[in-house]
Amino acid sequence: AQTVTQSQPEMSVQEAETVTLSCTYDTSESNYYLFWYKQPPSRQMILVIRQEAYKQQNATENRFSVNFQKAAKSFSLKISDSQLGDTAMYFCAFMIAIQGAQKLVFGQGTRLTINP
Amino acid sequence: NAGVTQTPKFRILKIGQSMTLQCTQDMNHNYMYWYRQDPGMGLKLIYYSVGAGITDKGEVPNGYNVSRSTTEDFPLRLELAAPSQTSVYFCASRQGANSYEQYFGPGTRLTVT
Numbered sequence: 001a002q003t004v005t006q007s008q009p010e011m012s013v014q015e016a017e018t019v020t021l022s023c024t025y026d027t028s029e030s031n032y033y034l035f036w037y038k039q040p041p042s043r044q045m046i047l048v049i050r051q052e053a054y055k056q057q058n059a060t061e062n063r064f065s066v067n068f069q070k071a072a073k074s075f076s077l078k079i080s081d082s083q084l085g086d087t088a089m090y091f092c093a094f095m096i097a098i099q100g101a102q103k104l105v106f107g108q109g110t111r112l113t114i115n116p
Numbered sequence: 117n118a119g120v121t122q123t124p125k126f127r128i129l130k131i132g133q134s135m136t137l138q139c140t141q142d143m144n145h146n147y148m149y150w151y152r153q154d155p156g157m158g159l160k161l162i163y164y165s166v167g168a169g170i171t172d173k174g175e176v177p178n179g180y181n182v183s184r185s186t187t188e189d190f191p192l193r194l195e196l197a198a199p200s201q202t203s204v205y206f207c208a209s210r211q212g213a214n215s216y217e218q219y220f221g222p223g224t225r226l227t228v229t
Binding site: 004009033042043044045047050091093095100101102103104106107108109 | 147149156157158159160161164166172174204206208210213216217218220222223
């Protein structure tokens with residue numbers, strides 16, 4: 001079974017601090033994508049960052065970066081210089097191929113609060 | 117482009133009623149998906165479609181039906197609504213096999229009482 005686990009239900013940091021959100025996954029596939037999605041109170045799902053499993057280099061998007069450890073099946077998200085607008089639910093997700101449709105499997109989410 | 121649109125935004129149903137959640141995308145995407153998000157949880161796949169006329173079950177299909185008569189539209193039908201179907205429903209689309217990003221609609225909050 002393909003599963004994604006986020007072990008931190010909630011996290012809270014002060015503005016401008018750095019925070020790391022954890023994610024582990026389980027799969028027998030060798031080629032796949034990993035994603036972090038942000039869901040603010042508006043409920044809109046926003047793609048934050050993605051990582052291809054065949055790439056060893058960790059993905060970076062401005063203040064967001066990942067630590068991808070393929071052997072350990074770990075995919076953590078680091079947010080640097082956190083801002084109030086980063087307050088949201090964050091979901092780790094994994095894309096597998098099911099009959100060509102490549103569906104997403106989501107973790108349970110981490111509620112991140114940035115305090116002023 | 118409007119992207120992925122969903123109607124209605126909110127709905128309250130009584131047990132046993134039926135309704136259709138509408139989803140439309142104007143990006144000419146081949147793949148479309150329906151997810152549900154229960155309180156405090158991640159999204160779970162209900163149904164998906166790889167093109168007009170082709171649909172298949174996801175992880176939690178029981179109590180739902182879909183159709184895909186056009187590329188743009190992917191309605192989700194709830195028959196005999198039950199309290200367990202209280203959730204937020206998201207529609208998403210993706211261009212094709214070589215694209216990775218799914219574009220999500222704003223969601224429909226459904227309450228069954």
